Amino acid sequence: MSKAAAAHAASVAKASQQAKASQQAKARAAAKAKAAAKAKAAHAKAKATHARAVAHAKAVAHAQAVAEQTRQNAAQAKRDAAKHAQDVADANAAAKRHAVKHQSSNCAAAAMAAKKFDPNCSQYQGYLDCGTACGRAPTSGELQRQWANKHPTSGATQRTGPNTPIASCPPGTHVYVGKENQGCI
Numbered sequence: 001m002s003k004a005a006a007a008h009a010a011s012v013a014k015a016s017q018q019a020k021a022s023q024q025a026k027a028r029a030a031a032k033a034k035a036a037a038k039a040k041a042a043h044a045k046a047k048a049t050h051a052r053a054v055a056h057a058k059a060v061a062h063a064q065a066v067a068e069q070t071r072q073n074a075a076q077a078k079r080d081a082a083k084h085a086q087d088v089a090d091a092n093a094a095a096k097r098h099a100v101k102h103q104s105s106n107c108a109a110a111a112m113a114a115k116k117f118d119p120n121c122s123q124y125q126g127y128l129d130c131g132t133a134c135g136r137a138p139t140s141g142e143l144q145r146q147w148a149n150k151h152p153t154s155g156a157t158q159r160t161g162p163n164t165p166i167a168s169c170p171p172g173t174h175v176y177v178g179k180e181n182q183g184c185i
Contacts, residue, residue: 001009107121132138138146 107118111118111121132142
């Protein structure tokens with residue numbers, strides 16, 4: 001074999017080795033790219049799984065917080081209802097005590113002695129109330145007085161005597177007529 005043929009054979013062998021090395025390098029690069037793509041896909045999958053887990057944890061925490069708030073609201077509503085029921089019961093009991101206290105036959109005398117108006121007294125004559133002095137409609141006595149003031153010559157006179165009921169009281173007072181007592185306070 002000639003020198004030229006040997007050089008050519010060496011050149012072909014070298015080229016063959018370089019081609020083989022290039023193919024191996026390309027195969028390694030392809031394998032590396034494939035591994036990177038696989039790793040990237042696994043990372044994306046893990047990231048999505050983590051995001052779902054975080055969202056689930058947040059949803060569970062929110063549901064638990066809402067449930068706790070609902071429980072607290074229900075407990076507060078129950079306490080409020082119980083307090084309201086007790087307040088109503090207390091008010092009813094107080095009203096009964098007050099009504100019983102004023103059922104005595106001497107409530108007119110007691111109110112006049114105390115000089116304190118008591119609308120719960122059964123002897124209070126509501127139709128002879130203080131009228132316009134209390135900001136209500138005029139009483140019949142006030143209407144009669146107004147008419148008499150407008151018609152001074154009508155000859156109307158006021159009757160007085162021990163058995164004559166009190167026709168009206170001064171403005172701002174109240175009339176009581178009991179079995180033995182009558183008067184204004």
